[in-house]
Amino acid sequence: MYKVNIYIEADKKAPQRLERRYCFLLEYIRKSGKAETRFALKKAWNTYNAAVIEAAAEALRRLEQNCEVLIYTDNRYVKGMFETQLDTWEKKDFKASTGRDVAHRKEWEKISAYRRQHIIRFVGNDWEHTNLLREEMEKCKVN
Numbered sequence: 001m002y003k004v005n006i007y008i009e010a011d012k013k014a015p016q017r018l019e020r021r022y023c024f025l026l027e028y029i030r031k032s033g034k035a036e037t038r039f040a041l042k043k044a045w046n047t048y049n050a051a052v053i054e055a056a057a058e059a060l061r062r063l064e065q066n067c068e069v070l071i072y073t074d075n076r077y078v079k080g081m082f083e084t085q086l087d088t089w090e091k092k093d094f095k096a097s098t099g100r101d102v103a104h105r106k107e108w109e110k111i112s113a114y115r116r117q118h119i120i121r122f123v124g125n126d127w128e129h130t131n132l133l134r135e136e137m138e139k140c141k142v143n
Contacts, residue, residue: 001068001119003029006059007126008073009133010051020044021137022051024059025129038062041140050104052078057107060114068119072126079122086112 010022023041030036040058044051052075060069073079085102089095090112094105102108114120 002031002065004063004067004069005029005126006056006069006071007129007133008052008055008059008071008075009130009137010048010055011134011137013048013074015048017045017047020046020048020051022055023133023137024055025133026059026062039136041137049075049077050107053104053107053111057110057114060111060118060120063114063118066117069121071120071122072124072129073122074125074130079124081108082111082120082122086115 005027007025007027008022009024010020012018012020021041021043023039026038026040028036028038040055042051042055042058044054046054052073056071056073056078059071063069086108089102089108094102094109096102111120
């Protein structure tokens with residue numbers, strides 16, 4: 001099984017809906033031990049939580065083989081919802097206790113479905129990669 005690290009970063013951490021840039025770095029660790037990386041940068045008008053959820057779903061979509069995946073982010077809300085609520089949401093057809101769809105339902109459904117193919121864990125930030133991603137976002141322009 002391949003080992004993959006996904007590092008997620010956003011240029012703005014404010015919770016409100018803003019125009020923001022966010023990115024992810026996929027790091028594949030080959031059986032030989034050699035690392036290969038892929039970088040993606042996006043721009044959207046959304047919340048910080050939505051940016052991290054979208055980045056996670058997009059990065060997981062790119063995986064073609066069964067993988068053991070570590071997702072690095074400092075977003076405690078997304079990490080917490082993945083760990084404590086995703087199973088409950090899935091059982092309740094992604095409905096909140098109010099009967100409405102959970103926020104960002106489509107992305108959460110995708111992430112939940114990827115759990116059938118991959119072993120996924122969210123972990124805290126890796127500051128070396130966080131700083132690298134911030135530098136890359138500064139260099140890159142996104143339309």
